[in-house]
Amino acid sequence: MEKTLNVQGMSCGHCKMSVEGALNNLDGVSTAEVNLEAGKVDVTFDESKVNVDTMKEAVEEQGYDVNT
Template identity: 45%
Template structure:
């Protein structure tokens, strides 16, 4: 992947119930190296993560756990 390329992956997060949940997950996942954008859909529990460099599901799992939630 060249520096200009981005990739978006979607994850299912369980336990989010409010806007505070969305902010917490967004903050933790956004802090990962290479993440350029995080979009959280509270209704579906979907988290769309756009990156400039590869990240692992485990990295996302740990960031979501740090926010107090878990990947489905």
């Protein structure tokens, strides 16, 4: 399953690494790719292992706001 998250507050390479790292650490997430210019994160995941709310929490724990 693929989902695009709208993430506010990402502005640099460190932001990109923080968000991608937080998502990739979740069981069930196979890829997370940040587009800084668009403020979006494309996530490919196994919906039997992880859901959007869990991914949203992981990103928010890094200090960013998620609008789904």
